[in-house]
Amino acid sequence: MKICILGAGALGCAIGAALSEAGHETWLLNRGAAHVEAINTRGLHVLDERGERHVKVKAATDAAEVGVADLVIVLVKSFHTAQAIAGASALIGPHTLVLSLQNGLGHEDILAQAVGRERVLAGKTYVGGVLLAPGSIRAGVASKQTYIGELDGQLTPRVQAIAEAFNGAGLATTVSDNILGTMWDKLLVNVATGALSGITMLSYGQLYSEPLLENTAKAAVAEAIAVAEKAGIRLSLTSPEAAWRLAAEGLPASFRTSMLQSLEKGSITEIDFINGSVVRWGQRHGIATPVNATLVACIKGIERAMADHQKKENP
Incomplete structure (x- = not known):
């Protein structure tokens, strides 16, 4: 092939x-x-x-x-x-x-x-x-x-x-x-770690050793699960804990998410297609998603700061 x-x-x-x-x-x-x-x-x-x-x-x-x-x-x-x-x-x-x-x-x-x-x-x-x-x-x-x-x-x-x-x-x-359900299963994994790792600049080993961040990750996933269930999506991952565990399975402590890698390179991220998708689907189906909305806002703020810095460096 x-x-x-x-x-x-x-x-x-x-x-x-x-x-x-x-x-x-x-x-x-x-x-x-x-x-x-x-x-x-x-x-x-x-x-x-x-x-x-x-x-x-x-x-x-x-x-x-x-x-x-x-x-x-x-x-x-x-x-x-x-x-x-x-x-x-x-x-x-x-x-x-x-x-x-x-x-x-x-x-x-x-x-x-x-x-x-x-x-x-x-x-x-x-x-x-x-x-x-x-x-x-x-x-x-x-x-x-x-x-x-x-x-x-x-x-x-x-x-x-x-x-x-x-x-x-x-x-x-x-x-x-059930590829739509499968796509939502993967989305839950990305929701768990992507934005948080980008905001904190932490590797997986660091991220997974901080209980406060784990609680925030699971809260974001819980919102996404609620949205998916309201939308009639058939999920395999049905708990925030399962998504949190799966996100790190088989990956080294040094692993850095693609969102973090993008920010480290000074690039914009895929936040609109990940946590942003949860927010949009939530609005469509009447489910509040304040944790995901906050994560989107923080990443957008970082992207804005990077853009402003690049303008100063390259006027």
């Missing part, structure tokens, strides 16, 4: 490395020239449960260099989805499928507008990744589950074939007939 990772940051590289090692023609598409050059020159440097190695995998900055793929896995930041898929038309052929494994809610609708709803698959992954340097990542793959599915819940041969490819690459993957 020819697979292209659209937005091959740390997580995309972790998934791409596994697929490439399993024998699939795998391309990592990333705008960062230094990252792509390092991968093409030395291979992708991977640190994970299996140790340290260099994985041979193709990388490019331009979709035209990749050409038509069988599967496009979308892992760009949520706010770049529309722009990224618009610039990736060279990847899309008559039979290309597009699978979003992004955090949060709402990407499938954006992708469907660009390539047609019939091509789009949804999914969530608990695989983790941290970018150490251009062409170098720390990955958490072992025992980390991935769920994929058709938007209408059907168990089709095409989604089963993708799951088989993923499982053959060591990516534990299940086909879901």
